[in-house]
Amino acid sequence: MLSSRRGAPTIGGGDEEDPTSTTAASSASAEEPKTHPPATLTACLASYTRSLVSRSTIPPSFSSHCLAISLFVAFLFSLLGLSLLLRYTRPVPCIPPYDPLVRSVHFTRRLEGLASDFGSLGVPWCRSKQGRSVDWTPADLIKALEEFVPIYETRPIQNNMYGMGFDHSFGLWFMARWLKPDLMVESGAFKGHSTWVLRQARPEVKIISLSPRHPEKYLKKGPAYVDPNCTYFAGKNFVDFGSVEWHKVLMQHGVKDFSKVLVFFDDHQNELKRLKQALKAGFRHLIFEDNYDTGTGDHYSLRQICDQSYIRGGGHSCFRDGDEARIRSKRKKFWDKALEIDELCGKGETWWGVRGYMRDDFNHSNKAISYAEHFQNSRFVESVLNVYWELPPVAGPSLTHQTRYDPARAPDPVVEDGRYALFQRLGLGKLDPSVFNGYTQMVYVEISP
Numbered sequence: 001m002l003s004s005r006r007g008a009p010t011i012g013g014g015d016e017e018d019p020t021s022t023t024a025a026s027s028a029s030a031e032e033p034k035t036h037p038p039a040t041l042t043a044c045l046a047s048y049t050r051s052l053v054s055r056s057t058i059p060p061s062f063s064s065h066c067l068a069i070s071l072f073v074a075f076l077f078s079l080l081g082l083s084l085l086l087r088y089t090r091p092v093p094c095i096p097p098y099d100p101l102v103r104s105v106h107f108t109r110r111l112e113g114l115a116s117d118f119g120s121l122g123v124p125w126c127r128s129k130q131g132r133s134v135d136w137t138p139a140d141l142i143k144a145l146e147e148f149v150p151i152y153e154t155r156p157i158q159n160n161m162y163g164m165g166f167d168h169s170f171g172l173w174f175m176a177r178w179l180k181p182d183l184m185v186e187s188g189a190f191k192g193h194s195t196w197v198l199r200q201a202r203p204e205v206k207i208i209s210l211s212p213r214h215p216e217k218y219l220k221k222g223p224a225y226v227d228p229n230c231t232y233f234a235g236k237n238f239v240d241f242g243s244v245e246w247h248k249v250l251m252q253h254g255v256k257d258f259s260k261v262l263v264f265f266d267d268h269q270n271e272l273k274r275l276k277q278a279l280k281a282g283f284r285h286l287i288f289e290d291n292y293d294t295g296t297g298d299h300y301s302l303r304q305i306c307d308q309s310y311i312r313g314g315g316h317s318c319f320r321d322g323d324e325a326r327i328r329s330k331r332k333k334f335w336d337k338a339l340e341i342d343e344l345c346g347k348g349e350t351w352w353g354v355r356g357y358m359r360d361d362f363n364h365s366n367k368a369i370s371y372a373e374h375f376q377n378s379r380f381v382e383s384v385l386n387v388y389w390e391l392p393p394v395a396g397p398s399l400t401h402q403t404r405y406d407p408a409r410a411p412d413p414v415v416e417d418g419r420y421a422l423f424q425r426l427g428l429g430k431l432d433p434s435v436f437n438g439y440t441q442m443v444y445v446e447i448s449p
């Protein structure tokens with residue numbers, strides 16, 4: 001008994017095409033990679049020098065000698081400025097506009113209370129029937145983080161661009177280990193990183209993996225993971241989750257009780273559709289990897305569905321001169337994925353889903369829905385939810401240097417900003433910062449009709 005809670009790119013060269021691989025690739029580019037290369041000092045200095053040169057107004061009478069001297073002096077001044085900056089701040093190789101230090105100075109000195117202003121909109125979530133939550137605590141998460149970092153370092157796919165980064169790998173591993181399922185089902189495998197994570201959590205348990213392209217196809221081009229104790233419905237044997245005869249398949253795997261199965265979705269399909277399919281089959285424990293915030297992503301997510309005005313943090317105003325527009329436009333300067341009102345709102349001030357659309361299948365099948373339909377969807381979801389738990393980001397942005405998601409739209413991180421010693425003690429400081437850029441509110445739900 002369970003104890004309680006972008007699309008992949010087409011890597012060419014396979015002889016058997018993935019039916020959704022073009023979809024996946026286009027989604028990946030639309031959604032952009034979940035990793036970003038860090039800015040380099042050379043690039044930073046080069047652009048700074050370029051901007052100095054472009055800003056200089058040099059009289060035509062100046063000889064090239066004078067020009068060289070003035071450039072040299074300007075360069076010396078810039079070096080002096082840089083050394084003062086480095087002396088009085090934390091040593092960072094470059095100060096890009098998204099630098100957490102710049103952001104935090106900006107927030108604390110000039111925009112005091114901005115995060116709590118946004119908090120009046122806050123973090124939407126789904127109400128469960130009885131208001132139940134998970135058994136685990138923040139202390140359990142911290143303890144598990146320390147254990148997981150060395151495991152993560154041994155991952156076979158070191159660069160899982162377009163797949164899960166550190167936060168969600170940790171979340172999946174933690175929940176699979178805590179819930180102790182007798183069988184794990186995965187929909188959306190890509191190169192197999194998430195299969196590997198599930199395997200680390202439950203070494204003896206059978207996995208069923210559904211993905212149009214078999215992960216072994218990726219082995220031709222580079223690292224991939226194929227699990228020896230996994231039944232693959234992949235390649236020419238691919239069957240969509242909604243079309244599997246689950247009673248039969250579970251019987252074949254010696255599992256009678258659906259509540260002993262954990263289902264993990266990372267297939268970028270409409271989560272309302274997946275929720276209904278899972279419920280109909282009889283599954284109880286689901287994890288959705290990409291639980292996109294309202295206005296973002298390539299499929300309708302639980303978070304979008306539950307984003308309703310009666311929920312703290314829910315519902316939106318498309319009023320261009322309102323507080324929400326003002327706050328959004330400020331936060332957009334700091335976080336890649338923060339949205340301006342114009343990006344959030346579609347025709348007729350539709351803000352739900354993505355500008356009034358219920359997206360599906362990597363943004364390839366979209367349907368405009370009315371607010372009444374959107375509201376009905378949330379009522380349905382709430383009526384089947386026993387537990388809704390969003391994985392918090394593992395650490396605050398000043399520690400991870402992530403620049404993607406707006407922390408004001410995410411639950412409080414496991415390791416909060418300022419807890420640098422803890423961050424280091426857990427081994428998180430050893431990881432490449434790019435692995436922290438893929439957080440999209442992974443969610444665990446326990447459901448029943």
Ligand SMILES: C[S@@+](CC[C@H](N)C(=O)[O-])C[C@H]1O[C@@H](n2cnc3c(N)ncnc32)[C@H](O)[C@@H]1O
Nearest residue numbers: 006008020163164188189190193194211266267
């Ligand atoms: C974002 S990737 C999964 C990443 C993977 N879970 C990881 O973390 O490494 C999405 C995957 O879903 C697959 N996919 C597309 N349509 C699907 C469907 N209907 N059912 C299952 N998987 C699907 C894509 O081919 C791709 O491999």
